[in-house]
Amino acid sequence: MTGRDTHCPKSFFSSRAAHRDPWDVTVATLSMVCHASGVQQMTIHFETCNLKIPLREKIFLEGVLINIAKNSFLIEKEHHLFDECTQPNLAQHNHLLFYYSRRNLNQEALSLFLGIRRSGLPVDRSTLSCVLKVCGCLFDHVVGRQVHSQCIKTGLVEDVSVGTSLVDMYMKTNNNETTLELFIRMQEIKDSVTWNTMITGYLQNGRMDQAVNLFCKMKKEGFRPNHFTYSVILTANSAVSPFQVHAQIIKTNYEMYSSVGTALLDAFVKLGNVNEAAKVFKLIDEKDIVAWSAMLAGYAQVGDTEGAITIFGRLAAEGVKPNEFTFSSVINACAASTAAVEQGKQFHAFSIKSRLDNALCVSSALVTMYARKGNIESANEVFKRQGERDLVSWNSMISGYAQHGHGKKALEVFREMQRNNMEMDGITFIGVITACTHAGLVDEGQQYFDIMVKEHHINPTMEHYSCLIDLYSRAGMLEKAMEIINMMPFAAGATMWRTILAACRVHRNLDLGKHAGEKLISLQPQDSAAYVLLSNMYAAAGHWQERAKMRKLMDERNVKKEAGYSWIEVKNKTYSFLAGDLSHPLSARIYSKLEELSIRLRNAGYQPDTNHVLQDVDDEHKEAILSQHSERLAIAFGLLATPAGVPLQIVKNLRVCGDCHTVIKLISTIEQRDIVVRDTNRFHHFKEGSCSCGDYW
DNA sequence: CTAGGGTTAG
Structure with missing residues (x-):
């Protein structure tokens, strides 16, 4: 069981093993060693600085050259030192x-x-x-x-x-x-290390089958796989069943090894089986930071934010030091959760304390986290401060701006990336084309697509065509969108038809809408979106009978319409609202606030757009339904629960309707509040009567 | 001499 932690990690801070390394000599131990070995003529210089290891002098000790500089990295003048050595x-x-x-x-x-x-x-x-x-x-x-x-x-x-x-x-x-x-x-002469090296090499070169063959051959030739072998063969997840290997590992008792257990639990995570992964994790004898991080990442990957944060708490409680991977995973988990930005901020602060906030994977995770939490300024702050950047850093910032509808800024970042001669990939262009979509830059979007293919030789994927279809659909250029669908080398999926359908709804193209709706329903008969959008369109066109048919179809197939939800964070707590919700304790005050707002809105010249109501009711009722959309309830609550001038952050599980969009713009003026609404598609920043999307979404 | 964990989009 010993000797499995002695390998040096990629970074000095990244494992407990590093702290046990005999070369990481603290001032105290150094003095002791010098004393014990009778080396007296040597001078050791101490320098007070706020870092942990203040020793800067070079030491020639027991035949070993040590030069410990700041951060305990050996950095400078090694040759010069060497010359001095007798x-x-x-x-x-x-x-x-x-x-x-x-x-x-x-x-x-x-x-x-x-x-x-x-x-x-x-x-x-x-x-x-x-x-x-x-x-x-x-x-x-x-x-x-x-x-x-x-x-x-x-x-x-x-x-x-x-x-x-x-x-x-x-x-x-x-x-x-x-x-x-x-x-x-x-x-x-070969031994098991030679076998392991070969197997590892094949795996790292992506030759799974060769690795597995060798693994079998090794056993046949009488070499017993050890913890190195198991931990590496488990990464061949497409070629090996973790269940099968698990059985072998149990027989050999290697499952309690951190390296083997970690590889095994990760293999289960990649199959989407966190429960099995958690069982494996539990059995690891001495969990090191890699094992903890893998389990944390596992919860993050299946979207279990609570699970991920719990793991972080447990490792910290056991005195294990998180490293950059631990932070990047936990911050990523925060980005995916519906919880307040505060949670992510706390881990940001912790990473600063641990001096890991500048690690690339941590800062990139922070950019994404802040962007997804609606705080695009903080995202950019982190981005600007990144000392070095890789592809992921740039992509994160571009996508962040794109989601917020800051198309111009996204393109600025992209051009800066070009100037720096950074390599680009398919994800870069998804961000760029999305940015063009949200900014209404149709021609530019198409141009970037062409540049991607012709100049960067990146093969467009389904997602790229999706972006193009989105680009044209949002601009109302539905024929162009259909042209893309007909010429692309893929069959259009549900997402694409949903995009077309939604655009048909906005641009009132009932014929194409019917076609897209039928396609969507045939591909995903249980998805409520198609039925709702189609009946919505019929309602808007006054075709109540058609609409009733859709309703009937939904009932027959037992398809449930997704309820509109909005939530808002006030003082670290999340409050959620359903349309027409009366369950909140402050319900009465919220509704009277809505009343008051509606009077002030009318005085400001607001006319409700009842086209957004799909029920077959009279206009007065339609207005009432509109005014109780979940985002308005959340905003009314936010206005009541926070002091004047504090910006409001709302999240919605569906897209914001046109009428609510108009109303929120007006509210931002009459209440003098900045309001950020994240819907399923993008962020809307409402400020002084206008929205960052430029009414284009 | 050999090993296990992470990040970007939709």
């Missing part, structure tokens, strides 16, 4: 090489090795194994091959660990032929 020997060279490698300072390790080689100093199996690993990490097949010939010259190629390192290096640099040749040549 004739470093082979062991000292290897020590430093391992130190670099373990810290992921591969470039430094490589220069050290090249220096050693230039000076003709001796090397041994440790030196060569270590530098081969470094070449693999850097994907440097040129130096890798040079080292290979050095292995042959020295005869060390016959050594198992050197041979295995060669296999690893060639696998990582994608040289499958040489790898296989080496592996066959190692027939007599």
Whole structure:
């Protein structure tokens, strides 16, 4: 059970293992070691700074060079230090090489090795194994091959660990032929590490079947899989059934190993089976941060925010330090939940305290979280402060702006991304085209689609065509939208027909609407959207008989209309409202507030648009129904429950109707409030009588 | 010498 935590993680902060690393010498332990080993002539310089490890001086101790700088990373002047060292020997060279490698300072390790080689100093199996690993990490097949010939010259190629390192290096640099040749040549000397290395290599190159074959062959040849083997073979989820492997693991007792249990639980999560994953998690003996993070991410992936946050609380209570992956997962869980932004903010604060807020995956998760919670300014704040950015950072910001209808800003970010020569992918263009859709930039949207295909050679997916159809539909260019449907290399799915249908409703195209409605109903007979939209259209056109038929069809097929819900957060609590809801304790006050508003709205010249009511009732009733739409109840409550001037944040499970949109614009003026409404499609920022969507949604 | 966890859209 020991020795399974000794591998160095990607980042210094990312595992408890790192804290047990003998090289992470705190000031106290260093002094002790110096004292015990009788090294007196050495000077240690302490520097007071607010970081944990204030030692900055270089120390030559027991044949090991240590230079601990800020954050305990070995960063500067290593060669200079090396010159001062009196004739470093082979062991000292290897020590430093391992130190670099373990810290992921591969470039430094490589220069050290090249220096050693230039000076003709001796090397041994440790030196060569270590530098081969470094070449693999850097994907440097040129130096890798040079080292290979050095292995042959020295005869060390016959050594198992050197041979295995060669296999690893060639696998990582994608040289499958040489790898296989080496592996066959190692027939007599190979051990289970060699097998594991081969299997891992195949998996990382996406060759699942080869990996599984080798896994079987390994057992046939009498090598027993160990915890390395199991933890890696479980990532071949499409080729291996976790249930099957689980049975083998139970027999061998490896399920209590953190690495194996983590891989297993993750395999269950990927099958969508969190319950099974949770059972596996429970059985892990000593859960390390990777295991905790995997379980947390599992809950996040199935949308169980509460579960994810509970796991975070438990690991913190057990004194386990969250790392950047833990934060990015929990923040992502907050982004997906319906709860208040406050929850996400708390984890943001925690990540700052842990000095992990600048980690790429954390800051990108924050951008998305703030954007999805309606706080686009904070999203941009985080984005601006990102020291380095990757594809995901840029995509997150573009999509964020797109969802908020800030089409121009989304495109600005996109152009900045272009100027920085960033690589782009399909998701980038989904964001860009969506931005054009919400901004009504039809031609630009089509142009970006063409650029994506012609200049970036990205194959358009279903989603891209969906975006195009959306682009044209929203602009009322329904013929163009149908043209796309007819020319694209996919059959139109339910989502596309729903888009067309909704656009037909807005642009009053009953004929195409019928067609789209029928398609949608045939694809998803249990989805209420088609029935509701169609009957809506019939109602708007005054075709009450047709509408009654739709109603009947719904009853026959037992399709239930989704109820309109809105919710609002006040002081960390979420209050939800159904249309016509009377259940709230403040109900009476809410309705009198609505009364008062309706008088003031009329004085401001408001005329209710009763086209948005689908029931066959008289106009007076229609007005009453409109005025009790769930978002209005939530807004009335928000106005009562918060001090003047505080912005209101509303979330709605359906799209905002045209009449409510008009009313909310007016309310933002007469009540002097900023109101943000997130519907199923986008964000609406109402301010001083207008909306960020420019009445285009 | 070999291993397990995360993020972007719809």
